[in-house]
Amino acid sequence: xxxxxxxxxxxxxxxxxxxxxxxxxxxxxxxxxxxxxxxxxxxxxxxxxxxxxxxxxxxxxxxxxxxxxxxxxxxxxxxxxxxxxxxxxxxxxxxxxxxxxxxxxxxxxxxxxx
Amino acid sequence: xxxxxxxxxxxxxxxxxxxxxxxxxxxxxxxxxxxxxxxxxxxxxxxxxxxxxxxxxxxxxxxxxxxxxxxxxxxxxxxxxxxxxxxxxxxxxxxxxxxxxxxxxxxxxxxx
Numbered sequence: 314x315x316x317x318x319x320x321x322x323x324x325x326x327x328x329x330x331x332x333x334x335x336x337x338x339x340x341x342x343x344x345x346x347x348x349x350x351x352x353x354x355x356x357x358x359x360x361x362x363x364x365x366x367x368x369x370x371x372x373x374x375x376x377x378x379x380x381x382x383x384x385x386x387x388x389x390x391x392x393x394x395x396x397x398x399x400x401x402x403x404x405x406x407x408x409x410x411x412x413x414x415x416x417x418x419x420x421x422x423x424x425x426x427x
Numbered sequence: 428x429x430x431x432x433x434x435x436x437x438x439x440x441x442x443x444x445x446x447x448x449x450x451x452x453x454x455x456x457x458x459x460x461x462x463x464x465x466x467x468x469x470x471x472x473x474x475x476x477x478x479x480x481x482x483x484x485x486x487x488x489x490x491x492x493x494x495x496x497x498x499x500x501x502x503x504x505x506x507x508x509x510x511x512x513x514x515x516x517x518x519x520x521x522x523x524x525x526x527x528x529x530x531x532x533x534x535x536x537x538x539x
Contacts, residue, residue: 413458
């Protein structure tokens with residue numbers, strides 16, 4: 314299975330700033346996704362990162378708050394903008410290599426807002 | 428998308444006992460996957476079961492799928508303290524290729 318490297322693993326940020334999270338895969342993958350896990354809760358899909366085009370966002374998530382880039386088939390970034398305490402969560406990228414294939418996750422980025 | 432349901436929310440057992448976790452969903456699915464998460468770290472993929480499969484095994488893990496009841500179960504046999512973690516089911520439905528909807532999770536504690 315693909316090896317996923319996610320950076321940073323954790324960060325503490327000031328309110329009003331932004332954090333960019335990187336997701337690097339060791340092979341080309343068809344689909345990449347970004348998820349959020351709020352404290353004590355399950356995972357929620359933020360968006361599908363589309364290679365060479367705008368990401369597809371789920372209900373409740375907007376591009377201005379969560380801009381996503383995917384310049385190629387092995388790399389994506391998620392930026393969390395204008396940070397507030399409510400953004401304190403774990404953010405995870407995931408990849409899937411084909412239909413009915415396992416979806417694998419990075420180790421996540423634990424974000425805390427002061 | 429609507430979250431799936433898992434029960435129990437928490438399960439506490441002794442080493443050597445079996446642990447069963449259940450997952451229910453509300454849409455048609457292509458597959459259902461089970462994950463383990465240790466202490467808020469990344470998710471470890473355990474098993475994927477396709478909609479045309481009824482049972483899969485991997486080591487001490489057994490997963491069943493009943494599409495008529497829209498439910499799945501994960502059985503961990505002969506549990507160990509190292510199995511202590513949160514377990515999530517996640518499913519990809521219909522045309523939502525790759526987009527996973529997660530269950531609420533079961534917190535499993537295995538006492539040595």
